[in-house]
Amino acid sequence: MAADPQIGDTALLTALAATKGVVCLVGAGGKKTTMYALARSHPGKVLLSSTSHMYPYARDQVDQIVMLEDGESAMPDVAAYRIVAVATKSQTPKRIGGLSGQRIHDLYHDLGFDVCIIKADGARARWIKTPGPHEPLIPSFADTVIPVVSAKVVGRPLQDDIAHRPERLARFFDINLGDPILPRHVVELLSSATGALKGVGRATVVPLINMVDDDQLHQQARQIARATLARSERVSRIVLASMKHARIVEIVERDSV
Numbered sequence: 001m002a003a004d005p006q007i008g009d010t011a012l013l014t015a016l017a018a019t020k021g022v023v024c025l026v027g028a029g030g031k032k033t034t035m036y037a038l039a040r041s042h043p044g045k046v047l048l049s050s051t052s053h054m055y056p057y058a059r060d061q062v063d064q065i066v067m068l069e070d071g072e073s074a075m076p077d078v079a080a081y082r083i084v085a086v087a088t089k090s091q092t093p094k095r096i097g098g099l100s101g102q103r104i105h106d107l108y109h110d111l112g113f114d115v116c117i118i119k120a121d122g123a124r125a126r127w128i129k130t131p132g133p134h135e136p137l138i139p140s141f142a143d144t145v146i147p148v149v150s151a152k153v154v155g156r157p158l159q160d161d162i163a164h165r166p167e168r169l170a171r172f173f174d175i176n177l178g179d180p181i182l183p184r185h186v187v188e189l190l191s192s193a194t195g196a197l198k199g200v201g202r203a204t205v206v207p208l209i210n211m212v213d214d215d216q217l218h219q220q221a222r223q224i225a226r227a228t229l230a231r232s233e234r235v236s237r238i239v240l241a242s243m244k245h246a247r248i249v250e251i252v253e254r255d256s257v
Contacts, residue, residue, distance in 0.1 A: 021143030028123035029150030030210040036061040037246040044114030048085040050098040051137035101139030129164035147196035191232035225252035
C-alpha cells in the first residue's frame, strides 16, 4: 500500500479536482477519510467544514478545530494553522453541527484559505446512500462535487449495516430490503440526477468509488465506472481509490470507455 500523501503531493488533488476552490463531498463510503486525505496532501491553507450534522473531527487530522456557538459566532485568529476545521455546537449526542453555505463562503474568502472542503450530507458511516428530499446541501458556489460510494457494497444485501436509510435506496432501485446490490444499481446511483448528481449545479463532478482494496473490487469498480460514463454525459472521469491509504487505483476517463 502507498504511504499517506505528503504535503504538496498533488496527484490526488488533481484527480479529484480539489486543487483549489470549494469542494463538496456527498454520498457515503468514506467522505471524511477523503476530506482528511485531500487536506493532508494540499500544500496550502485548508478550510474543512460541513453544511450538515456529522461526527466530530479527528484531532489528529487537523491543526485546529473551531467550535462556534452558532453559525454567526466570531471566529478566533487561525492564521497560524494550515488545516482548520470549523463546526457549530449541537444538541445531538456525539454530533457537531454544520454552517450555512454563506457563512462557509465568507470564512473561506475572508481568511485567505486556498481550498475549502465541505461535507454536504450525512450517511452515519455507511457505504451507500441516495439523497433525501432536503439533501444534499451543496452551496451554489461549489466548484467541485465528489459523490462517494464504496465498491464493497456490490453483492451485499441492502440493509442497515451498509446503507444509510436502506428503505429509501430500495425505492430508488425498485428492489426489496435484503436484496443484493448489483453493479447496475451503483451505475444507476452515480448517473442519476436524483441520485449522486442531485444538486450539483454547474460544478465539476468527479465521482469516487472508494474502498477498492483488492483486484476483484478493482475489476468491479472499473466496470461500474465505464458503464456510468457511457450512461451520463455529466461525468467525464471517475476515480477508483482506497482512500484510507490515499491511494489512487485507477482513473477511468470518458475517452477510455
